[in-house]
Every structure is written in structure tokens, then in C-alpha cells.
Amino acid sequence: xxxxxxxxxxxxxxxxxxxxxxxxxxxxxxxxxxxxxxxxxxxxxxxxxxxxxxxxxxxxxxxxxxxxxxxxxxxxxxxxxxxxxxxxxxxxxxxxxxxxxxxxxxxxxxxxxxxxxxxxxxxxxxxxxxxxxxxxxxxxxxxxxxxxxxxxxxxxxxxxxxxxxxxxxxxxxxxxxxxxxxxxxxxxxxxxxxxxxxxxxxxxxxxxxxxxxxxxxxxxxxxxxxxxxxxxxxxxxxxxxxxxxxxxxxxxxxxxxxxxxxxxxxxx
Amino acid sequence: xxxxxxxxxxxxxxxxxxxxxxxxxxxxxxxxxxxxxxxxxxxxxxxxxxxxxxxxxxxxxxxxxxxxxxxxxxxxxxxxxxxxxxxxxxxxxxxxxxxxxxxxxxxxxxxxxxxxxxxxxxxxxxxxxxxxxxxxxxxxxxxxxxxxxxxxxxxxxxxxxxxxxxxxxxxxxxxxxxxxxxxxxxxxxxxxxxxxxxxxxxxxxxxxxxxxxxxxxxxxxxxxxxxxxxxxxxxxxxxxxxxxxxxxxxxxxxxxxxxxxxxxxxxxxxxxxxxxxxxxxxxxxxxxxxxxxxxxxxxxxxxxxxxxxxxxxxxxxxxxxxxx
Numbered sequence: 001x002x003x004x005x006x007x008x009x010x011x012x013x014x015x016x017x018x019x020x021x022x023x024x025x026x027x028x029x030x031x032x033x034x035x036x037x038x039x040x041x042x043x044x045x046x047x048x049x050x051x052x053x054x055x056x057x058x059x060x061x062x063x064x065x066x067x068x069x070x071x072x073x074x075x076x077x078x079x080x081x082x083x084x085x086x087x088x089x090x091x092x093x094x095x096x097x098x099x100x101x102x103x104x105x106x107x108x109x110x111x112x113x114x115x116x117x118x119x120x121x122x123x124x125x126x127x128x129x130x131x132x133x134x135x136x137x138x139x140x141x142x143x144x145x146x147x148x149x150x151x152x153x154x155x156x157x158x159x160x161x162x163x164x165x166x167x168x169x170x171x172x173x174x175x176x177x178x179x180x181x182x183x184x185x186x187x188x189x190x191x192x193x194x195x196x197x198x199x200x201x202x203x204x205x206x207x208x209x210x211x212x213x214x215x216x217x218x219x220x221x222x223x224x225x226x227x228x229x230x231x232x233x234x235x236x237x238x239x240x241x242x243x244x245x246x247x248x249x250x251x252x253x254x255x256x257x258x259x260x261x262x263x264x265x266x267x268x
Numbered sequence: 269x270x271x272x273x274x275x276x277x278x279x280x281x282x283x284x285x286x287x288x289x290x291x292x293x294x295x296x297x298x299x300x301x302x303x304x305x306x307x308x309x310x311x312x313x314x315x316x317x318x319x320x321x322x323x324x325x326x327x328x329x330x331x332x333x334x335x336x337x338x339x340x341x342x343x344x345x346x347x348x349x350x351x352x353x354x355x356x357x358x359x360x361x362x363x364x365x366x367x368x369x370x371x372x373x374x375x376x377x378x379x380x381x382x383x384x385x386x387x388x389x390x391x392x393x394x395x396x397x398x399x400x401x402x403x404x405x406x407x408x409x410x411x412x413x414x415x416x417x418x419x420x421x422x423x424x425x426x427x428x429x430x431x432x433x434x435x436x437x438x439x440x441x442x443x444x445x446x447x448x449x450x451x452x453x454x455x456x457x458x459x460x461x462x463x464x465x466x467x468x469x470x471x472x473x474x475x476x477x478x479x480x481x482x483x484x485x486x487x488x489x490x491x492x493x494x495x496x497x498x499x500x501x502x503x504x505x506x507x508x509x510x511x512x513x514x515x516x517x518x519x520x521x522x523x524x525x526x527x528x529x530x531x532x533x534x535x536x537x538x539x540x541x542x543x544x545x546x547x548x549x550x551x552x553x554x555x556x557x558x559x560x561x562x563x564x565x566x567x568x569x570x571x572x573x574x575x576x577x578x579x580x581x582x583x584x585x586x587x588x589x590x591x592x
Contacts, residue, residue, distance in 0.1 A: 161353060163349045164354075166318070166320050166340070166349075166353070167349065167411075167414075169319075169339070169341055170319070170340045170341075170345055170347035171366055171418070172341050173341065173370045174341060177370065182355055186355075186356060186357055
């Protein structure tokens with residue numbers, strides 16, 4: 001792809017830059033706007049102020065939403081990490097029939113349009129009486145994030161030499177001891193990356209949450225609802241905080257995976 | 269230290285039998301090699317003995333105990349793979365301590381036992397290194413130390429020297445043989461390398477398509493192969509016609525060469541002369557014969573025949589082994 005004529009290369013570079021600008025500018029515009037002193041959304045901001053951050057942190061409804069989001073994201077991401085990792089292990093190491101079907105089933109929430117997953121969860125949770133409950137929200141977010149964990153952990157497990165496990169068993173180590181003392185220390189970077197992805201996946205989720213959360217507000221759901229009612233600059237402050245969180249988390253993932261990659265190179 | 273016994277061991281994957289009714293007895297302290305081409309089922313057989321896999325039929329005994337249904341953890345075996353399979357996040361010493369830790373042996377006793385094992389494989393002084401800081405040969409020594417430190421009943425080696433270059437491989441062959449003799453541990457090695465099999469083992473089991481072809485001492489398998497497959501797999505085979513339409517095997521070392529026109533030899537022409545250091549290998553076309561060229565391996569003393577020269581080829585009747 002890097003080859004080709006100078007013309008195609010120039011075209012490719014231009015397209016890339018335009019794409020980046022198109023994706024990046026709206027995000028970057030939000031950040032100065034959040035520090036604006038104006039009462040309504042204006043760009044450029046007339047002067048610097050932290051009033052919208054005060055509005056956010058001073059509003060108990062926003063704080064409630066923040067707490068709900070964090071709690072749901074924490075529990076759901078850990079649950080998804082556990083279930084997704086076990087599923088990935090079984091699918092990569094197992095030799096049973098129907099593995100492709102099982103994998104397709106686990107991956108479905110990622111592939112099926114979210115709105116359909118949302119309707120399915122709405123009906124399903126209503127049936128078992130968890131609609132509008134915190135537990136129902138956590139179950140739904142867990143389900144949505146299992147595929148992400150499976151993808152990250154699936155690759156990590158496939159790259160891990162199965163003979164290392166077999167040797168550990170032959171040396172007398174139980175399966176659980178082997179996972180704990182041999183696999184996890186080596187797969188830790190991937191486990192951490194998978195957890196971050198799951199956490200962000202849950203923290204960002206709005207469609208399914210809007211359907212099933214009932215009286216519970218998460219941060220994205222509240223942002224969405226606020227935007228429908230009125231365009232309040234508090235949104236830009238929340239958005240800036242979320243952007244900051246996401247950038248930090250992705251940076252952490254990059255650093256950790258890069259380090260793991262370096263480690264792997266020295267092993268080979 | 270224990271003996272190994274396989275009785276009618278069969279492993280089927282669908283219609284394919286990776287191991288087909290295999291019987292084998294390995295005496296206590298014996299070194300036996302399972303030799304076969306890739307896909308012959310030799311690694312399957314090893315994984316069945318190691319307990320990483322269950323046979324479709326047959327029984328496996330280690331030290332007289334039926335372990336057919338036992339897990340790998342319950343079999344007390346030392347296992348070494350071609351890929352070393354060291355624990356990358358542990359130091360050399362931690363790798364060797366691992367099986368002791370699992371057996372609840374700790375402290376100074378474990379440490380001295382581990383250092384002892386490292387000394388046996390000549391790695392003393394490197395116990396603080398990580399596997400990534402070691403050469404291939406050193407890594408394989410760590411794997412060996414880890415496999416013997418807990419005094420396993422048997423030692424299973426799956427192409428242990430396959431990833432090493434030739435010179436190192438030959439060095440480690442000698443060491444492995446000495447180590448095995450010192451420990452007196454019953455050892456089963458799997459390889460596709462016939463030289464390795466011949467040089468290391470007390471006995472060889474030749475396997476093809478999951479079926480036993482022959483179990484014999486190296487010299488016997490080489491000179492008196494049970495069938496054509498064994499004859500061709502173990503080195504170079506010359507097949508010559510015998511009375512009654514039968515076929516006989518003559519190994520290249522048993523073929524004699526003399527100057528052309530001399531009585532008592534078959535006239536032949538040298539197609540190719542390959543100089544191998546101590547030996548010269550000749551490919552010879554017997555005159556009036558349509559068959560494959562005869563290969564002779566003759567010690568190099570002073571003069572070698574050149575391609576195109578006429579020679580006389582002969583062998584003793586005693587050096588012919590009839591094969592089917």
C-alpha cells in the first residue's frame with residue numbers, strides 16, 4: 001500500500017488528512033467550548049471560565065448519573081472479563097464440536113444491530129422482572145462487552161504456546177494453578193487491555209441503556225436526554241471529561257501492549 | 269523409575285487412526301526411540317503416554333499401574349518439547365523450582381535440589397537469567413532440568429533437539445545419553461531423525477501410519493529391517509534381486525568396489541562420486557541392469573573413482589538381508 005505512484009500516494013495522504021480533520025475537529029471544538037463563559041453554546045468562546053464544570057459537579061443528578069455509570073461499568077466490565085476470557089479459552093483450546101456456532105453466539109451482540117439487541121434485552125429483562133433495575137443494566141452491559149473481551153483474549157490465548165500449559169500439567173500443576181501462575185502473568189497486558197475496552201464500552205453505551213435503564217441515568221443517557229430538551233453547555237464539560245478519560249485509557253492500553261510486544265520480541 | 273507398557277493402544281480421529289493397535293514394552297531404565305516420518309502418529313503416541321490425550325482403545329501402564337484414565341498431573345512424568353515451553357516470566361531457577369512447588373517442596377531443600385538439577389545439565393551460574401536471555405541449547409537444558417528435578421517415573425522427549433543446529437544437536441545427544449544413563453530414568457524419545465534414533469537409543473520403534481513396523485536394537489533395525497519401509501527410512505537402501513523373485517537389501521557400507529575388468533565383480537559405471545570427508549559415496553549403474561543405481565559408501569584412502577570410470581561392484585552373500 002505504501003508503494004504505488006506519487007499521485008496515488010498524495011491522494012491517499014490527502015484523503016487521510018481530510019478524514020482525520022472530519023473526525024477530530026468536532027471533538028476538539030468541544031473542549032474550548034466547555035471552558036466558555038457564555039450562557040449558550042458559542043464558538044469561539046468569549047472568555048475562559050469553569051462555570052460549566054461547576055454546573056456539572058454541583059448538580060446531584062449529574063453526580064448520580066456519574067455514580068451509576070461508574071458502578072455499572074466497573075461490575076459489568078469485570079463480569080465480561082471473566083466470562084469472555086473463559087469463553088475465549090474454551091473456544092481456542094477446546095476440541096469439541098460446534099465451536100464455530102458457540103463463538104458466533106458469543107459474538108452476536110457485536111454484530112447484530114444494537115437496536116435489535118436493545119429490543120431483545122427489553123423483552124427478555126421484562127420477562128424475568130429485571131427491566132429498569134440496576135442488576136438488569138449490569139447484565140445487559142456485561143452481555144454487550146463479552147465479545148470485545150473475547151476478541152482481545154482470543155488473540156492472546158491463541159498466541160500463547162499450548163505446550164507451555166501442557167508442560168505445567170505434566171509437572172503436576174492443576175488447571176487452575178496453571179492459569180493462575182503460568183497463563184495470567186504472561187497474558188496480564190491483554191487482560192488489562194480487554195478490561196479497559198470493556199469498561200469504556202460500558203461507560204459509553206447509550207442505546208441499550210436508554211431502552212432498559214428505567215429511572216436510572218447513566219452519563220451518556222443523561223447527555224442524550226439533556227440534548228433533546230435544551231442545548232446546555234454543561235454537556236460540553238461532560239464531553240470533555242469523557243474525552244479525557246477515553247484518551248487516558250487508550251494511551252494506557254497502547255503503552256502496556258507496546259511493552260508486552262517488546263517483551264515478546266525478546267522471548268522469540 | 270518405572271517401566272512403560274502399551275497394550276493395543278489406538279487413537280482414532282474420525283476415520284483416521286493416528287495410533288493403530290500399538291504394543292510396546294519399555295524396560296526400567298531403558299532408552300527407547302519412537303521413529304517415524306511426520307504424520308506417522310509418533311507425537312500422538314507420546315501425548316497418550318503423557319496423559320494429554322485419551323486413547324480410543326487399549327491400556328497404558330507406567331510402573332505396572334494402569335494410567336489409561338489418569339490425568340497428566342497424576343502420572344509423574346518429565347516432559348520436554350522441541351519448543352522448550354519454558355515459563356517466560358520466570359527465571360531459570362524458578363522454572364526448575366516449579367514442579368517442586370507444586371509438590372509442596374519449598375525452602376532450602378527445594379533450592380538445593382533445583383541447583384543440583386541445573387548442575388547436571390551444566391547450567392550452574394545461570395539460575396538468575398530469564399529464558400529470553402538464553403541460547404536455544406541452554407533453554408533446552410533448562411527444560412531438561414525442569415523435567416528431571418522431581419525424579420519423574422519416566423522421561424518423555426518430543427523432538428527435543430529438533431530446533432538446534434547440527435553441531436549443537438550432536439553435542440547435546442551425547443550429553444542427553446550420559447544424563448539418561450546417570451539417572452537411570454526410563455526414557456521415551458520421539459523423532460523423525462534416524463541418525464538421532466540410531467545413536468541415542470537402546471531400542472528403536474519404527475512407526476508408519478500409526479502402525480508399528482519394527483521394534484529392535486539400532487543395529488538390528490538398520491541391517492535386518494522388518495520390511496521395505498524400515499529399510500528405506502533408516503538410511504540408504506540398495507535393493508537387489510534374489511533367486512525366486514525375492515528382494516534383498518545391501519547397505520552402502522557393505523558394497524565393495526574394485527578396478528573395472530577384474531573377475532568376481534559386476535561391471536558398473538560411476539555416475540556420481542560424492543566426497544563426504546572420511547567416506548566417498550558412489551552412485552553406480554550396473555551394466556545390463558535397468559534398476560535404480562547402487563549406492564556404495566567407501567572409506568576414502570588416497571584415490572577416489574571419478575564419474576564415468578568403469579568399476580567392478582561386489583558384496584558378500586552374508587551382507588544381503590531379504591526384505592518383503
